Amino acid sequence: xxxxxxxxxxxxxxxxxxxxxxxxxxxxxxxxxxxxxxxxxxxxxxxxxxxxxxxxxxxxxxxxxxxxxxxxxxxxxxxxxxxxxxxxxxxxxxxxxxxxxxxxxxxxxxxxxxxxxxxxxxxxxxxxxxxxxxxxxxxxxxxxxxxxxxxxxxx
Numbered sequence: 001x002x003x004x005x006x007x008x009x010x011x012x013x014x015x016x017x018x019x020x021x022x023x024x025x026x027x028x029x030x031x032x033x034x035x036x037x038x039x040x041x042x043x044x045x046x047x048x049x050x051x052x053x054x055x056x057x058x059x060x061x062x063x064x065x066x067x068x069x070x071x072x073x074x075x076x077x078x079x080x081x082x083x084x085x086x087x088x089x090x091x092x093x094x095x096x097x098x099x100x101x102x103x104x105x106x107x108x109x110x111x112x113x114x115x116x117x118x119x120x121x122x123x124x125x126x127x128x129x130x131x132x133x134x135x136x137x138x139x140x141x142x143x144x145x146x147x148x149x150x151x152x153x154x155x
Contacts (some may be wrong), residue, residue, distance in 0.1 A: 001062065009104060031082070031131075034131060035127075035128070036050050038127035038128070038131050039053065039124055039127050039128055041127070042123040042124060042126060042127035043123060043124070045123075046116065046120055046123070047081055048116065048120055051073075051083060052083065052086070052087055052092075053063060053117075053120050053124060054073065055069065055073065055080075055083055055084070055087060055093070056087070056092060056093070056109055056113055056116065056117045056120070057117065057121075058072050058073060059093055059107045059108055059109050059113075060072055060108070060109060061108060061109055061114060062108060063072055063096070063098070063106035063107075063108055063109070064106060064107055064108070065104050065105065066080060066081070066084065066095075066104075066105050066106075066107055067104070069084075069107055084107060087113070091110055091111055091112045091113070092110055092116055093108065093110060093113055093114035094107070094110050095107055095108060096108070103127055
């Protein structure tokens with residue numbers, strides 16, 4: 001693309017973005033950052049980070065493959081390995097080979113991981129409630145319903 005055209009296009013894009021009226025992506029990003037800050041503070045006494053909490057939530061007590069966790073988590077599978085390794089060293093997760101397909105590793109919470117998750121979940125729920133406190137109960141339900149719809153549509 002010629003330099004003059006690229007500069008004109010970039011100028012139009014920047015001019016079209018109104019920081020006083022941000023769109024969906026910007027709002028979702030800001031909400032995510034604030035949610036992460038709330039969750040970090042809530043989980044700090046347990047020495048648990050938000051990404052570890054979500055991994056414990058996704059793994060659950062059942063057999064979930066590392067590939068499925070990576071997809072749900074939004075991480076490259078090779079990046080996820082280090083997080084799983086850390087939780088496994090702390091005794092909160094375990095890996096097990098799928099007996100039908102030895103290439104697949106299942107991940108599940110251990111009893112210690114279940115106990116930690118049981119302690120962490122109410123803290124996470126309170127952090128979520130604090131973030132949503134600016135909205136009425138009806139607005140909270142409406143927001144969550146709209147977001148769930150967007151998630152479903154994008155799959």
